[in-house]
Amino acid sequence: MTWQHRAATAADLEQIVAIYNSTIASRQVTADLEPVSVASRQQWFAEHQGTRPLWVVEQGGQLLGWLSFSSFYGRPAYARSAEISIYLAASARGQGLGRYLLEQAIAAAPTLGLDNLLGFIFAHNEASVGLFERLGFQRWGHLPRVAVLD
Incomplete structure (x- = not known):
């Protein structure tokens, strides 16, 4: 079976x-310390339209992960740049799915009017740092002690 990505719907x-x-519990991926609710993510979901889509990836009808494009600082001069975030179900990690999604995002960037993609990745998340670097991303900053995870 192959992976298929598509625009997320409210049902997702x-x-x-x-x-x-x-x-959240791994403290590897997000700075949220407690689970979030579906209701609290409604506005975030609504913001992912047009040139800032939210994709889900499936295999055999099972949702395995998602990728979002988000505005970088939300100011007009940054309109051609977007932050990307990738989240995968535990059962889907380590199988190349993150690479698939990142490659799809890179390929779609020009059609979304984007010249620059960036990710905010914890330095201790070596798998994600390595993935982004293998696909040509470079480290441009290190912000020690910015996130207090525990």
């Missing part, structure tokens, strides 16, 4: 949130 939001929440 519960699974998107479940995947997100499954990463």
